[in-house]
Amino acid sequence: MVIRKCAGCGQLKNRDELIKITRSNADGTIIINPDNKKFGRSVYLCYNNSCIEAAFKKNKISKILKTSVPQELKGKLINEF
Numbered sequence: 001m002v003i004r005k006c007a008g009c010g011q012l013k014n015r016d017e018l019i020k021i022t023r024s025n026a027d028g029t030i031i032i033n034p035d036n037k038k039f040g041r042s043v044y045l046c047y048n049n050s051c052i053e054a055a056f057k058k059n060k061i062s063k064i065l066k067t068s069v070p071q072e073l074k075g076k077l078i079n080e081f
């Protein structure tokens with residue numbers, strides 16, 4: 001069991017209970033990464049809209065990934081999860 005912290009609410013949860021967003025080391029692309037096979041800098045979010053909204057509102061995803069995050073990612077996360 002691997003524990004990670006949600007960037008939106010700050011709760012500690014099992015990695016399997018969180019959405020993983022990764023900036024790839026190879027080419028710098030940002031991917032929603034459910035399979036944990038890609039390596040890079042990652043941020044985790046709970047599977048609820050309030051955590052997704054909070055993380056984008058406070059710009060936490062960009063800060064943790066150390067890159068600018070397109071606003072389309074927010075819409076994609078809210079629609080998928």
